[in-house]
Amino acid sequence: MIAVGHRITLDAPAVDLPIRLLPRHTAIIAGSGSGKTVLLRRLVEEAALAGLPAIVIDPNNDLSRLGDPWPERPKAFTPEDARKAERYRERVEVVVWTPGVRAGNPLFLSVLPDFSELGEDRDERQQAIEMAAETLGPLAGAKTNLLRGVLMGALEHFAARGGKLPDFIALLADLPDGISDIGNAGKHAAGMADQLRAAVATNPLLKVEGTVLDPRHLFFGSDPARTRISVVNLSGLASDAAREDFVNRLQMTLFGWIRTNPSPRGILYVVDEAQSFLPAQKASPSLGSGIKLVAQGRKYGLGMIVATQVPRGIHNQVVSNCTTQFFGRQSAPATIAAAQEILAANGGTASDIGKLSAGEFYFATEGSGRPAKLRTPLCLSHHPANPPTPEEVARRAKASAGSAR
Ligand SMILES: Nc1ncnc2c1ncn2[C@@H]1O[C@H](COP(=O)(O)OP(=O)(O)O)[C@@H](O)[C@H]1O
Ligand SMILES: [Mg+2]
Incomplete structure (x- = not known):
């Protein structure tokens, strides 16, 4: 038997997933009720036991229970599961963050990447500028190519010095000559400055009132003996647009941070219901930064786990970067055929993809050969049928806020 922590036993005793493959990304694709979230949780829990911290995006509230033990030992638990659940309780620290919810554990992120953290690499700098343009474009009302062109020119100029959103708005409001050769650039820029001011006035998350969070605190706490899992719960963000904007900014922040803080051991970034944030079929503010993270994260030890109900629901550039893939039960003829x-x-x-039971998946990873069926273990933390309410999430978040920063 191989030492615990270096591989995750998916189907004892036959199938393992080596932890070292996690930074090469994992996709879980299975219909509702098929065991996606249980599997995603178990992967995150096992990785944490092996010392890999994680940021987990929680769109449905159920992941906010990652820190809750099962009230009774589940029947499906093996003695090994029970031992691991105990160790998880001792060695893993789950912090729930609630952007937009003051009663919970609010989380503030800056709108612009920290350009001063970027090195001299021109490609990386260009990517950071493009990501910033993707974030600011919708907020600045940059609907036409003309406006996007002016915005890009202003950002290129701004990136050389860096600064915060108010500094960038001030630059747009009074664009110096020579920054853009687009006709009436100054007028277009001033219009976008006003749009950004209006966005700041109406979107509370753009008005940074709390301390802007350093991603280090999402991955690492003050106790080096405990591995941190940060659950970022989205229930305080009312609209899809606000959620996508927030996830985008989190991804941009991560993208900037990992290059100066690469992780030899590995860190995880986990997105359940990833079709909302990394969609195949539509544009989303969080798509561009997500693709950049999945394409580059591996170099810096950042592994992604994405889960979705629909085959081809997640953008192909994300899924094709996932070395490890799980396919579970599908119910509709179209999704059965697609899987x-x-x-x-x-x-x-x-x-039999339409007849699998919850927790049965087809699994393939590097060197595993063709996809083979397996039965995955239950998660180590409490996962009842119904997710907690936003109020319950806020209570958990508040309780974890003390140790959070
Ligand atoms: N590996 C498993 N072993 C035992 N039961 C499981 C397993 N995976 C899922 N289940 C059962 O199926 C239910 C639905 O799983 P869940 O992960 O929430 O589905 P999904 O996220 O795909 O909608 C769980 O509440 C649990 O009862
Ligand atoms: Mg689920």
């Missing part, structure tokens, strides 16, 4: 097609392209047959 079978993807599995067939990888040499697998999955005629």
Whole structure:
């Protein structure tokens, strides 16, 4: 038997996932009720036991229970599961963050990347500028190419010096000559400055009143003996647009941070219901930064885990970067066919994908050969059928706020 912590036993005793493959990203694709969230939780929990911290995006509130033990030992637990659950309780610290909820554990992120943290690498600098343009574009009302062009020119100029959002708005409001050769650039820029001022006035998350968070505090607490899992709960963000904007800013912040703080051991960034944030079929403010994270994260030891209900729901540039893939039960004929097609392209047959039980998945990773069926273990923390209410989430968040920073 191989030492605990270096691999995750998915189906004892036959199938393991080496922890070292986590930074090469994981996709979980399975219909509702098929065991996606249980599997995602178990992967995060096992990684934490092996010392890998995680940021987990929680769109449905159920992940806010990652710090709650099962009230009774589940029947499905093996003695090994019970031992691990105990160790998880001792060695893992779960902090719940609630952006937009003052009664919980609010989290503030800056709108612009910290350009001063970027090195001299021109590609990286350009990517940071592009990400900032993707974030600011919708907020600045930059709907046309003309406006986006002016915005880009202003950002390129701004990136050389850096600064905060008010500094950038001031630059736009009074754009110096020579920054953009687009006609009437100054007028367009001033219009976008006003749009940004209006966005700040109406979106409370753009008005940074708390301390802007250093991602270090999402991954590491003050006790080096405990591995931190930060659950970022989205229930305080009322609209899809606000959620996507927030996730985008978190991804941008992470992208900037990991280059100066690469992790040899590995860190995780986990997105459940990832079709909302990294969608295949539509544009989303969080898509560009997500693709950059998945493409570059690995270099710095950042592994992503994405889960979704619909095959082809997540952007192909994300899924194709996932070395490890799980396919679970699908119920609709169209999604059954789509999952079978993807599995067939990888040499697998999955005629029973519509009949799998919760927790059964087809699994493939590097060197595993064609996708093979397995039964995954239950998660170590409490996962009842119904998610907690936003009020319950806020209580958990408040309780964890003390140790958070
Ligand atoms: N590996 C498993 N072992 C035992 N029961 C499981 C397992 N995975 C899921 N289940 C059962 O299925 C239910 C739904 O799982 P969940 O992960 O919430 O589904 P999804 O996120 O795909 O909608 C769980 O509440 C649990 O009762
Ligand atoms: Mg789920």
